[in-house]
Amino acid sequence: MTTNTPGWQPPHCPNPDCQFHQHVSPAWRYKRKGYFTRRCAPKRIPRFTCLHCGRNFSTQTFSTSYWLKRPDLMPRLFLQLVGSMCNRQAARAERVAPSTIQRQASRLGRHCLLFHTLQLQQIGPTPEIVVDGFETFEWSQFHPFHHNVAVDPATGYFLHHTDSPLRRKGRMTEQQKRRRAALEASLGRPDPKAVRKGMAELIEVVTRGADKVTIRSDDHPAYPPAMKRLNCEIEHRITPGKQHRDQHNSLWEVNLLDLLIRHSTAAHKRQTIAWAKRRQSSAEKLAVLQVWRNNVKRRWENGAAVTPALLRGVADRVLTVRDILKERLFRTRIELPESWSRYYERGVETAALAVNRRHGLTYAF
Ligand SMILES: [Zn+2]
Known part of the structure; x- marks a missing residue:
């Protein structure tokens, strides 16, 4: 089952500061919150809200193509x-x-x-x-x-x-x-x-x-x-x-x-x-x-x-x-x-390079 399969359920809250992020618990409550549309298929993406911390997220938050323009x-x-x-x-x-x-x-x-x-x-x-x-x-x-x-x-x-x-x-x-x-x-x-x-x-x-x-x-x-x-x-x-x-x-x-x-x-x-x-x-x-x-x-x-x-x-x-x-x-x-x-974190530095770009993006993990 992938995040695009109908009926997919989020396993935990995606917010690292929420208590339901680390531990998968049956006590965690969330609700469906409609859809958003995007340009590439599948175009309709279901959204959710964590009822504990209030964070909104979608099936894409749990996908390896999260925040990518070219998921293909x-x-x-x-x-x-x-x-x-x-x-x-x-x-x-x-x-x-x-x-x-x-x-x-x-x-x-x-x-x-x-x-x-x-x-x-x-x-x-x-x-x-x-x-x-x-x-x-x-x-x-x-x-x-x-x-x-x-x-x-x-x-x-x-x-x-x-x-x-x-x-x-x-x-x-x-x-x-x-x-x-x-x-x-x-x-x-x-x-x-x-x-x-x-x-x-x-x-x-x-x-x-x-x-x-x-x-x-x-x-x-x-x-x-x-x-x-x-x-x-x-x-x-x-x-x-x-x-x-x-x-x-x-x-x-x-x-x-x-x-x-x-x-x-x-x-x-x-x-x-x-x-x-x-x-x-x-x-x-x-x-x-x-x-x-x-x-x-x-x-x-x-x-x-x-x-x-x-x-x-x-x-x-x-x-x-x-x-x-x-x-x-x-x-x-x-x-x-x-x-x-x-x-x-892309923290390995190449001595010969003046600038070693690190990984500091929040969404494009
Ligand atoms: Zn949460």
């Missing part, structure tokens, strides 16, 4: 984002401005951050986890960063991700070395402990509620210190990063996710001209890929019709994009992990 774009854009289309290509295909795609891609990202957080709350502890740092860059190759990712190797379920800005390393020409020095002098150096911090937060989130967990990773020196000071017992199994990365490698499941991210996201293709301008947008798009990977895409392309979420027991079937976008999720009703709260 979202489901298609979802698949374009995980189908390796860059923002400008999607804008041309849809005949809209690139800024429209950018805004709607961010909104999809925010919805997926909430969608995944709710789903992760229903999943019990994962006994064995594989983690890795997916290396990419923002703005230019002088600003590399890791998306730290965690996967359940038994089902392929993509559990969580955080980010860590890095200092450019590896082979550089003399000119590149001078450029790096100049950039670091004006913008500062990334935190040398960023990988440890990003990995620590990742592991803290994915081990919540567990007493004992086995974590597989490569031999990155920042990982062992990231596993200290946790509330659960950890057995760390290290596979050298140089070992051949095929199906027989114990990190196979996370290597597969890395491959899927590179294959499905325009910004992370090798030698692309569609690289991410902001780490912020990259995290939003990764959240979309995560929800798609766990719920929509089959575990194996040529196998049975199962998804990681189905195998983990949090979905009863393979979901469609329409199922994912069925209903608006309220940030005010869902607690997010630290980094994800920053992603939601």
